[in-house]
Amino acid sequence: MATSNIARTEESDQNVSLLASLPFQVIDDGCLRHPSLESREIRLVTLLRGNSNEQLECRMENFRIDQCHYYEALSYVWGDNSELNPLRVNNAWFQITRNLFEALHQLRSSDRDRSLWIDQLCIDQTDLDERAAQVEMMGDIYKQANQVLCWLGPDGDEEADLASDLIQEMLRADLDIHAEGVIRLSGGYGNIDDTILKEINLPVLASRKWTALNHLIQHPYFERVWIMQEVKLASSKILLWGDSELSWDDLLKVLPWGLNIGTHALLEDSLLDLDAITRVLSLAEKTTTFEQCLAAAAVRKSTVAVDKIFAILNLVEGGAPFPADYNRTLLEAYRYTSMNLLQNRGNLKFMSHIDNSFINENDFHDWPSWVPRTWKGVKGPGEPDFTASSRFPLYTFLLEIDTSYLTLRGVKEGNVKIIGSAISSKPNRSNNGNDYQTDLETTALKIAEAWDLLRKHAKSFRDPGEPLFKAFIRTLISLNSGA
Numbered sequence: 001m002a003t004s005n006i007a008r009t010e011e012s013d014q015n016v017s018l019l020a021s022l023p024f025q026v027i028d029d030g031c032l033r034h035p036s037l038e039s040r041e042i043r044l045v046t047l048l049r050g051n052s053n054e055q056l057e058c059r060m061e062n063f064r065i066d067q068c069h070y071y072e073a074l075s076y077v078w079g080d081n082s083e084l085n086p087l088r089v090n091n092a093w094f095q096i097t098r099n100l101f102e103a104l105h106q107l108r109s110s111d112r113d114r115s116l117w118i119d120q121l122c123i124d125q126t127d128l129d130e131r132a133a134q135v136e137m138m139g140d141i142y143k144q145a146n147q148v149l150c151w152l153g154p155d156g157d158e159e160a161d162l163a164s165d166l167i168q169e170m171l172r173a174d175l176d177i178h179a180e181g182v183i184r185l186s187g188g189y190g191n192i193d194d195t196i197l198k199e200i201n202l203p204v205l206a207s208r209k210w211t212a213l214n215h216l217i218q219h220p221y222f223e224r225v226w227i228m229q230e231v232k233l234a235s236s237k238i239l240l241w242g243d244s245e246l247s248w249d250d251l252l253k254v255l256p257w258g259l260n261i262g263t264h265a266l267l268e269d270s271l272l273d274l275d276a277i278t279r280v281l282s283l284a285e286k287t288t289t290f291e292q293c294l295a296a297a298a299v300r301k302s303t304v305a306v307d308k309i310f311a312i313l314n315l316v317e318g319g320a321p322f323p324a325d326y327n328r329t330l331l332e333a334y335r336y337t338s339m340n341l342l343q344n345r346g347n348l349k350f351m352s353h354i355d356n357s358f359i360n361e362n363d364f365h366d367w368p369s370w371v372p373r374t375w376k377g378v379k380g381p382g383e384p385d386f387t388a389s390s391r392f393p394l395y396t397f398l399l400e401i402d403t404s405y406l407t408l409r410g411v412k413e414g415n416v417k418i419i420g421s422a423i424s425s426k427p428n429r430s431n432n433g434n435d436y437q438t439d440l441e442t443t444a445l446k447i448a449e450a451w452d453l454l455r456k457h458a459k460s461f462r463d464p465g466e467p468l469f470k471a472f473i474r475t476l477i478s479l480n481s482g483a
Contacts (some may be wrong), residue, residue: 044063047107056087117145143235146236159243212269229312306328
């Protein structure tokens with residue numbers, strides 16, 4: 001039997017990489033042929049009933065999205081393409097990723113068929129135009145699904161029930177806290193030890209339940225960029241971990257005050273992974289503007305880099321600002337996004353979201369400086385206000401598409417006379433305390449050098465109207481005059 005292997009490769013700016021990145025195989029002999037789709041049509045697969053030892057088999061059909069019967073949408077991580085498994089669809093063979101194969105085994109019933117929408121099966125991933133068209137419809141697909149099944153994968157360590165039990169115990173403790181005033185949540189917990197945990201009827205620090213909950217919230221599933229629309233748009237959703245079901249709503253209820261537990265007296269590490277908690281809780285946040293959605297997507301993972309744009313188009317208030325197009329390179333997609341924001345907003349506010357501090361500039365040497373490589377929120381905790389002159393409309397601007405130049409008309413404030421050494425904003429992510437100390441010392445030296453440079457050339461600057469050192473400090477920490 002001849003096979004056509006389509007291996008996933010790293011994302012590049014070449015269109016061919018989009019096809020090469022697909023993590024599945026289609027078997028040539030008896031190959032699955034996706035039935036052609038008409039406008040506003042989607043495909044659904046029926047997972048046929050069967051016993052656990054029987055071969056998986058599905059039936060695929062087309063439906064108009066506004067005429068679909070009961071169906072569930074599967075939200076999952078595609079997984080590694082090094083292990084592929086055969087699935088029989090419409091009497092033809094189709095190779096799917098291991099994680100999807102295990103999900104279907106778990107979802108199959110012995111006494112009833114199950115109607116599902118699964119992107120890996122229901123979209124012809126080799127057809128870039130179809131992919132783009134179906135991506136535009138995904139908002140409706142997840143909104144209209146009777147339920148979204150959030151598949152985390154097998155529960156090899158049997159932790160799902162432990163995590164579920166702890167979630168219920170935390171919910172009961174939350175009720176007790178508010179009813180009896182045992183501990184003030186709003187004031188924070190300070191240091192947590194076994195005595196306090198027992199007082200509110202929670203497991204001791206050494207309990208496997210805390211480890212299980214940590215593993216739940218740290219699961220790669222919550223890092224996916226596509227989960228943003230799959231979860232946010234779903235009318236009903238359930239977490240599936242192995243053969244256990246966990247409540248989405250219950251998980252979101254306990255995590256906010258799980259943040260307050262913070263660090264405890266016995267360990268340097270947090271009882272719960274605070275970054276992971278924040279990542280899961282962010283799925284419940286309301287992000288409506290295009291800029292907010294782009295910033296939220298930037299910290300998540302995608303197999304194809306352009307999906308950090310296309311995966312959020314259905315979340316934007318008022319509808320997608322432009323259609324997905326998988327024929328665009330990464331640079332073209334980001335440039336088009338910036339152009340769209342510039343033309344529709346009429347100001348430079350989108351530049352407030354640009355954050356290139358965590359990238360390798362060598363990877364983006366051919367990018368225009370006004371096109372973002374990564375996005376962030378407008379203002380984070382402790383950060384200064386910065387709106388890239390968004391309060392002022394652009395009366396004149398010129399986009400030269402072919403050369404990627406952005407030409408603006410502005411007011412001359414002065415000339416740059418001296419350039420000192422840059423003070424890096426990129427933290428050292430090593431767990432080594434010595435590295436952190438070195439970072440602090442290096443930053444302090446850079447600041448001292450900047451002050452010396454300013455003093456040497458102070459006479460060539462106009463009078464700041466205040467002591468020079470005060471002006472220097474204000475500039476250093478980006479405070480406005482009089483603040």
